[in-house]
Amino acid sequence: MNIGEVSDKSDLPPKTIRYYEDIGLVKPLRGPNGYRSFRESDMHKLAFLGRSRALGFTIEDCRNLLALWDDQDRASADVRAIAREHLEQIESKIADLNSIRDTLSHLVRECAGDHRPDCPILKKLGNFSK
Amino acid sequence: MNIGEVSDKSDLPPKTIRYYEDIGLVKPLRGPNGYRSFRESDMHKLAFLGRSRALGFTIEDCRNLLALWDDQDRASADVRAIAREHLEQIESKIADLNSIRDTLSHLVRECAGDHRPDCPILKKLGNFSK
DNA sequence: TTAGGGCTTCCACCTACTGGAAGGTCAAGG
DNA sequence: CCTTGACCTTCCAGTAGGTGGAAGCCCTAA
Structure with a gap:
């Protein structure tokens, strides 16, 4: 998935998605043309981020919540x-x-x-x- | 009045007062040593700003309110x-x-x-x- | 081949301050 | 007279969470 599609599906602006990559919240792959290539799991993370942010969690909160989300044993x-x-x-x-x-x-x-x-x-x- | 005294009286940190001067909200005089010299009217403006900000008015709101405050005919x-x-x-x-x-x-x-x-x-x- | 849209990076800007460094000034005590 | 310490100065950088714009690839369709 390119960034545009992810943006539509997650309801986050492309700029914001790039920013989230910048600060290490998502790590999409890259295609041979340099385009970001998002997996389903990236999409889910971004949707998770969108909902968390909408509930007013800070970015650092989101980072922690995501880590807990990834951790089956937490x-x-x-x-x-x-x-x-x-x-x-x-x-x-x-x-x-x-x-x-x-x-x-x-x-x-x-x-x-x-x-x-x-x-x-x-x-x-x-x-x-x- | 030096900035420290004004800071105590207006309950605004010196940094904030300097910032307010930077963006043109107050225009204190300067002494021969380069120190800011605040008049009573500057004090009142700063106290006004403190209360307005405490009520959540933005800086631009405050700028407008101050202008209206200065304008006897508004x-x-x-x-x-x-x-x-x-x-x-x-x-x-x-x-x-x-x-x-x-x-x-x-x-x-x-x-x-x-x-x-x-x-x-x-x-x-x-x-x-x- | 060209036009358009989408993608990339990078840099600047936003609000309202705050922190810190480097250095000038002033009053009190020795 | 000198030092000490508090107070003042400017300037630069950083905070949170993005947003706007420029310059320049890439891809597809006509």
Whole structure:
């Protein structure tokens, strides 16, 4: 399979696939013309990467998950540890964003949003009347 | 004021303050020794930047907000538009993260997390039994 | 044979900083 | 006067995770 076909099937841009090869996540073969030649297993890895990244795992997480995926003897606890830690980070991020959203939506509600120059949003950001 | 004092007061690292000067967000004076010399107004701008960034506004948002802050005649609607758009992005991000969290916590709950190799997390990421 | 599309590499750019090296400046203590 | 150490300066490089573009092969069909 050439990169274009893999790109279509895995729903990853060719640039990204090349990048993943650069950083050693996939190792496609090469044809005599220098083109990358992807096996089914490469395809599966790329699809795996696409799903992992969509779940917000970092590249390093993905690298570890892939290694565990390749390892028939790994304990599921290892995978679970990565996922749990990631889950905690996500929950903390959600909490941060919720707090930001509350502040921001409060400010937006308070702001008249008309032609007058008075604006509570800027007042709050400046934290003193101007 | 030297950069150290401003750093303490604004709670921004010196590196970040220099960076903000680099990209034109603040324009401190210079003393005869080449040291940056910050006025009160620079301090206020930096504090404004710190709070805006903490609310997740991008640097470009901050640049626009600062310009509006400096402009006595701006309409509050302009500020509100920036804040509203940012708010929408945050809400969309929260929705994404919530969905990711649901998927992930489901997977983590399903995973035995023991010494056995069977792992539903990897199965789901690979999307086929292996 | 030529036109097009696909493939290759390489280099630069993005956001928002951060780390570190090499060196100038300043105030206090000996 | 000299040293020490904190503080300041600039500049270069690197982070994550790609993306955009240029220059140049390769392959197929008309």
